[in-house]
Amino acid sequence: MSGRATVPTRPPERARARELQRAAAELFFTKGYEATTLREIARALGIKSASIYYHWDSKETILFDLIRSTMEQLTAGARSVLEREPAADRRLAGIVVHHVVLHALRPKEATLGDTELRSLTRAHARAAMRMRDEYESLLLGVLEDGARRDLFDVLDVKLTAYAVISQCTNVGIWYRPDGRLSLDEVAAVHANLALRTAGGRELAASAMTPLVADAKAFHEAWR
Amino acid sequence: MSGRATVPTRPPERARARELQRAAAELFFTKGYEATTLREIARALGIKSASIYYHWDSKETILFDLIRSTMEQLTAGARSVLEREPAADRRLAGIVVHHVVLHALRPKEATLGDTELRSLTRAHARAAMRMRDEYESLLLGVLEDGARRDLFDVLDVKLTAYAVISQCTNVGIWYRPDGRLSLDEVAAVHANLALRTAGGRELAASAMTPLVADAKAFHEAWR
């Protein structure tokens, strides 16, 4: 045998580290990053705070890894829509549906990217902002394309993008699985709200259903 | 002289306490409440942290008073619109303009009511949520009224209200006085975005101008 060390039994994917991260996400979401202590995170799994350092280098690393991975998931969802849908109106609807579905399925993780960037170290914050700008530019591209082809009547491209993103992100704060509306309904309504915001025509329910089904499958299967 | 103590010379309105509060708002907005220390707040005014306790009972009181007063200002703005405008579409536009103007003029103070409620004590948090619900119900009333009179074509009243509020609140995060668009433009665009969201017809610039002027005067004159 030559070369690098073998990885024989397929390592456990850091399962315990992920459990800790999930508990941390829950606490970061409800109490805020700064107000959450390592002792609380440890207590959620029944271990001592010092044991966290076997799995993670620092408290901030737990947060950054959460933010990075959900931002990657968000961008990957949008890209998958762009690959499959050529028309700007269906692209906008698809991106919105993905955004809403992710924030509804994983609110605790997904919301951190919008509320806790300021708690990151400078380098990590810059990396997160780059990812956010990249996602934003995908949406801006769709709006510009739709306006150029007269599918949309956009008041202002940037303001429209900000408005759409903020109302979709907001879903993560109030959505409950046992609430008045199903996830399918919430996602479909927001897609049509976004189309209204962009000055486009709403999609029929028959066009919306596959978009929502796709987004749910995409984000449930992630990782 | 009988009865309660006199208030003769019109007291100094706690000017120094307000200065401290303004410095605190700046830091709470950029770093977050938990990450901000009393020593930093004091340093901003060139005094020692212990001196803060001459003006304020606790760190949390500074925050709650900020949240309470801006929420009162927000609700008062909306009520002043309802008193002056009878039509639902102009009411919606007026409320949105007020919301946007307040968040653009005082972003540091106004944003705290949406991001730092979780840092309040239970009693204060409940009080803040009551005020938020009261404001929300004003907007819900306008949307329902407009839908009943066929001025609006609302997809879902609650989701529409949440969407409108979130996109207006979001302005406080990115708006800059020296940015691409003037405050008048930003406010007018958001009013029309809200009308689109509610399924109503946009207002002409001539109808928008006095609404914006009124909101600016209202919030600049506050206190």
Place this chain on the structure above:
DNA sequence: ACGCACCTATCTATCGTCCGATAGGTAACT
């Protein structure tokens, strides 16, 4: 089959630092 090396996942104990808050004093102004 046994023994040694190493890994995993936790523990106890503790470090230096910083936090919000309090007590008591003081200079300047009214």
Place this chain on the structure above:
DNA sequence: AGTTACCTATCGGACGATAGATAGGTGCGT
């Protein structure tokens, strides 16, 4: 004399992080 607005000094506690120990498991050479 009283009030205002600060100061110095300090408290108890909690924080993130580190050091070092340990029990149990895995794998491999002999």
